[in-house]
Amino acid sequence: MTRRQFYTGVISLAVAGVIFILPFVFVLLTAVKTKQDAALLTFSWPVEWHFLDNLTEVLRTRNYMLLLAYFNSTVITVCSVTLLVLFGAMVGYVLQRRPSGWNKVIYAFVLAGLMIPPAVVPTIWILQSVGLFKTLTGMVFIQVAYGLAFSVLLFRSFIATIPRDLDEAAIIDGAKPWQIFFRVILPLLKPVTVTVIVVQSISIFNDFTNPLYYLPGRENVTVQLTLYNFQGQFQTQFNLLFMNILLVTIPPLIVFVFFNRQIVAGMTAGAVKG
């Protein structure tokens, strides 16, 4: 490492630290302060540590709303991501492996799904007419619909790297199309599946606007919405608001810290022949 590389490295790390670490440290410190201490909104060491008190108070607020929100968010995230992986892989497989005149049309729809912003009001009309408005099931379908285009693209480009010989060997071995997919292709999609799971679960878990539009109602609250609800209530209690932020941020953060290698691996697979 040359001297120049060393200094650019140190400077980059310092900049990244200021941008990414400092705000988090600020949230962490404010979350454990007392009400008065936090009201000053200063970047200072807490006078007293009130971690457990603040934590239990946030959890108890509005009849344990945060726990209900965790439950709802988890259900939505797990169901949506499962469907996204399954459908994304299936559509990607068919698009990649079975050339037909329809492929271009389907592909155009997939790209449109990435580019065209969703129209909220008509979507709500549709949800109401099929009786899925204000239901977790409806929310799952919305998340699947919004995330499918991206998943299909990722899966499709990854499947392109799996040699076609494997499909053909399975055909000769007597596999039916669904057996080829589930027993040969799907197990080989592990790297890109991890990427899809991580990226999509973080974005679905962190989603604020879609639950706000499509999932109103006290019993339907999701974690990001608790923040919105608490904001009014905790206007004068920044320590509790920041504790809430901390609790909402931690799960996706943990996922990201553990899986960031796989995210990159799945994203770049297919860029060069492996």
Added chain:
Amino acid sequence: MAKVVLENIRKSFGSLDVIKGIDLAVEDGEFCVFVGPSGCGKSTLLRMISGLETSSDGRMLIGDRDVTHAEPSQRGIAMVFQSYALYPHLTVRDNIGFGLSLAGRPKAEIAAKVEKTAETLQLTHLLDRKPKALSGGQRQRVAIGRAIIRDPKVFLFDEPLSNLDAALRSQMRMELTDLHARLGATMIYVTHDQVEAMTMADKIVVLNAGRVEQVGSPMELYNRPASPFVAGFIGSPKMNLYEGAIAAAEGCTTYGIRPEHLSMSTSEGKWKGTIRHIERLGADTVLYLDQPDLMSIVVRVPGDAELALRQEIFVTPVPGKEHRF
């Protein structure tokens, strides 16, 4: 075991005819090799026999059963791919037993058959490994095991040795020949390597541009090639072929003489040439001569001939070994 019969088989991709009407019979228990240059349609023809490609026209019989429109798994064939096509996420055991497990056979039966197959191919100690932990030759044997266990009537091989190094390739050639002798199954083997074709085949089918140029035993093709194409394709170094005035003087349109059928002399002979290049192989020496009328002659002489570059020598065709087309 079964006879494979192709009747006027054709294949076109759009307006492009790849296979232009092939009639062929591969006898029961025969080792038949399809050979030809790249793009001649040999792999396509094999894939059509396997059922992975459909035929545009014609009829195909395997063991007296019409399989023209049958699914690959219904044809009683097994195929070994050039890339081996082992399932990377399965162990050797599961790779070999995959077909049986798809067919929903009892676990005990699968285990017993896998063991037996592995024994035949000396793979027993590797059964729990994944394909990435195997060498090229071992992968090849697993691919063959996956074919054997299905007990097929016909084995299809698509250039199975081309990813191996030279030493391993010659060893696998022998193993495959032994396997053929042991199983007595019909085998169809595609290669562009004429050495593989000559050493392994009972019958060679030379393909060129989607047509059969000649069918015959290796020695028939070597001794009596039907066309200049076959003459040039079979044998290494390839036959010297001449057209124009030289061929006309010999009373034909193409005149051919193999490098090993030219006798060399330093004093007299039919053609006088200057040595441009020498390849010493130990057992014999290959000479490339410049000759004013013929342009170039390749000669193969036994042993390590004491010759030098730009030396002038004479060569004469061995009587009865000339080919006139």
